[in-house]
Every structure is written in structure tokens, then in C-alpha cells.
Amino acid sequence: MSEFTYRLPFTEEKLLTGIIYMLKKENKYDIVNLLKGANVKVEEGGYSHYSGGGGRWNAYATYITFYVNPANIDLLDVEENKSLLIGICDALIPPDVGFDIKSVSFTLDLTKDFELEDDLILDLEKNINSVSAKIINDIFPEDIKIKGYHMAEVYTYLYAVENSLRLFIEKVCKSIYDEDYFSKINVTRVLRDTISNRKEKAATNKWLSVRGNELFYLDFKDLGSIIDNNWEIFKKYFPNREFIIPKLNEMAECRNLIAHNSYVGDTERNLIKTYYNVILKQISDFYER
Numbered sequence: 001m002s003e004f005t006y007r008l009p010f011t012e013e014k015l016l017t018g019i020i021y022m023l024k025k026e027n028k029y030d031i032v033n034l035l036k037g038a039n040v041k042v043e044e045g046g047y048s049h050y051s052g053g054g055g056r057w058n059a060y061a062t063y064i065t066f067y068v069n070p071a072n073i074d075l076l077d078v079e080e081n082k083s084l085l086i087g088i089c090d091a092l093i094p095p096d097v098g099f100d101i102k103s104v105s106f107t108l109d110l111t112k113d114f115e116l117e118d119d120l121i122l123d124l125e126k127n128i129n130s131v132s133a134k135i136i137n138d139i140f141p142e143d144i145k146i147k148g149y150h151m152a153e154v155y156t157y158l159y160a161v162e163n164s165l166r167l168f169i170e171k172v173c174k175s176i177y178d179e180d181y182f183s184k185i186n187v188t189r190v191l192r193d194t195i196s197n198r199k200e201k202a203a204t205n206k207w208l209s210v211r212g213n214e215l216f217y218l219d220f221k222d223l224g225s226i227i228d229n230n231w232e233i234f235k236k237y238f239p240n241r242e243f244i245i246p247k248l249n250e251m252a253e254c255r256n257l258i259a260h261n262s263y264v265g266d267t268e269r270n271l272i273k274t275y276y277n278v279i280l281k282q283i284s285d286f287y288e289r
Contacts, residue, residue, distance in 0.1 A: 004098025006060060008042060015092060016040045022088045029149030031081060034072040039109060041065045048100035055100035062099035064089055067109035077106045147263050154264050157276045158220075158255050165223050165248075166215040168283045169234075176233060182214050186229045191222055220252035238282060247275045 008015065016038065023032045043063050048055030055061065064085070068076060085104045093099050173181035198217040218226070224245050227234045231241060238244045254268050264272075 003096065004059060005096060006044070006098050008097060008099075009094065012040050012042055015042065015089070018092045019085065019088055022092070023084075026084075027146045028084065029146060031076070031084070033149070034076050035066065035068060037069060037109075037112065039067040041067065042099070044099065045102070048102070051102060053102060055102075056098070059098040059100045061102045062093075063102055064104045066104070066106045067111075068106050070108045070110075073106050073108060150269065151258055151264065154254065154269055154272055155258055157272050158251060158258070161251065161276050161279055162220055162223070162255075164280055164283055165220075166218075169223065169226055170213065170215055172233060172237070173230075185226070185233070188225065188229065191218065191225060194218070194222065220248045220255055224248035224252070243282075244279070247279065251275055 010018075016035075019040070020032055020035065023029075023035075041064075043065065045051055045061040045063065047057065048059040048061045049057040051061035066076070066085075082104045086101050089101050089104070093101070170181070173185055177184045195214050195217045202217075215223070215226075227238075227248075228241065228245055235241075251272060254264055254272055257264050257268075
């Protein structure tokens with residue numbers, strides 16, 4: 001009787017989550033980005049020992065397939081990536097499952113509407129692959145690239161919170177006033193001047209995307225001021241002022257660092273992730289009422 005279960009103790013989606021986690025842990029953010037939106041499938045063949053390359057006599061030969069964005073497949077389908085992913089999958093699949101991984105492969109995922117135009121990071125990877133390693137090491141060291149991925153992750157969190165706050169403020173104010181709410185809430189002269197100046201600047205730079213209503217011309221600190229100066233409206237959505245205002249101020253400082261291409265360390269990144277979850281949970285309670 002076999003000691004193996006021949007069954008994964010988690011879903012294939014969970015396996016992919018674990019793979020992404022391990023890749024980030026090893027600072028392989030280039031591969032993480034290329035696997036964005038991918039799916040993974042685990043398939044068993046015959047007994048491992050008879051399927052080439054040796055293996056446990058009563059384990060199954062196992063093949064891992066990644067269904068990926070067509071634009072990324074050439075960058076992923078190299079032996080270095082395959083070897084790395086085989087090692088990660090071997091580490092994540094428990095030994096008592098009885099799966100001996102024989103290969104990792106990549107195939108086109110035609111079930112999704114992927115954006116086939118190259119994004120900036122993919123374009124960066126292609127450029128790196130076309131330039132000699134010596135030049136790249138001189139002008140674009142590996143640690144700079146890794147920090148770039150870290151900053152992209154942080155910016156995503158900040159972008160989500162900032163825009164969710166704008167929509168939240170708008171919805172709350174409209175529920176009390178009407179579409180012309182901005183003229184009726186308490187907005188300082190300084191903030192109104194800020195909005196006017198930013199609108200004027202946007203108008204002279206036609207290549208900039210249109211921002212939207214007045215709230216989209218304000219940043220974290222400004223949005224905090226809107227909440228603070230209209231506390232009677234917003235106080236029922238937050239435990240107290242100290243819950244929301246200091247958090248927004250701290251996130252504003254991190255946003256300024258990123259805007260000036262400064263590096264945000266682990267402490268700040270963990271803080272932003274925590275605030276992201278706490279603030280969005282608090283805002284979501286409003287929508288559930």
C-alpha cells in the first residue's frame with residue numbers, strides 16, 4: 001500500500017499564490033510581473049521512476065503548466081526560469097503527496113482578454129535582455145531593479161487608497177447635499193487655490209490625462225483636510241479623528257518619497273499595507289450599511 005496521497009492539499013490557485021510569494025522572497029520580481037494574471041495546472045502522468053530522470057518508484061511523474069499572457073511567454077520560457085519554478089514547486093508540494101515534478105512549461109492563455117501592448121516593465125525587461133550584461137550591471141544594477149518593483153507595489157497600494165478615499169468622500173457628501181456638494185462643504189481657501197492652480201497647469205499640459213472632479217486634484221494630505229474640516233459629516237464613519245488623519249499624513253509622506261524617486265523601506269511598506277487594509281475596511285463598512 002502506498003504512503004502517498006496523490007492529491008494536493010490545496011487548490012491550484014493557492015499553489016500559484018505560494019509560487020508568487022516565494023518568487024518575491026527571492027527578489028524575482030521580473031518573473032512575478034510576467035506571471036501577472038496567469039493560471040497554473042498540475043497534471044500527473046505515469047510512475048515517476050519510469051518517466052525519465054529517475055524519481056521515487058511509486059510517485060507520479062508530474063507536469064506543471066503555466067497559462068500566461070501571450071506577450072510574456074518568450075521571456076518566461078527559458079531554462080533558468082523553468083529550473084527556478086521546478087525548485088519552488090518541489091518545495092511547496094508536500095513530500096507525502098507523491099508528485100515528482102518532471103517539467104515546467106508555459107502556454108498561451110486564450111481565455112482572457114490580456115492587454116497585448118507592452119507595459120513599461122515588460123518593455124524594460126526586453127531592453128535589458130537586448131543589452132550586454134556588463135553594461136546593464138554598470139547602468140542598471142540588480143538592486144535598483146528590485147527596488148523599482150518594491151516601489152511599484154507601494155504605489156499600487158497608495159493609488160488604491162487615495163482613489164477609494166476620493167470616491168468615498170464624494171459619495172458621503174452627495175448623500176447629504178447634491179451634485180454641487182463641493183460648493184457647500186467646508187474647503188479652505190488654500191485648498192481651493194491648490195485646485196485652481198492644478199487645473200490651470202493641467203489645462204496647459206494637454207498630454208496629461210483628465211483628472212475628473214475637484215477631489216481628483218487633491219492628494220492624501222488635502223483629502224485628510226477635507227475630512228478634518230467637515231468632521232461633523234464624516235465622524236460617524238470613523239472611530240475618531242486620530243484614527244484617520246495621522247494615517248493619511250503618514251501615507252502622504254510616503255507618496256512624496258515615491259514621487260521624488262526615493263526608496264521606501266520595509267517598515268514604511270508594511271505600514272502602508274496595514275493602513276491600506278484598515279482604511280479600506282472602514283470605508284467598506286459605509287457601503288454595507
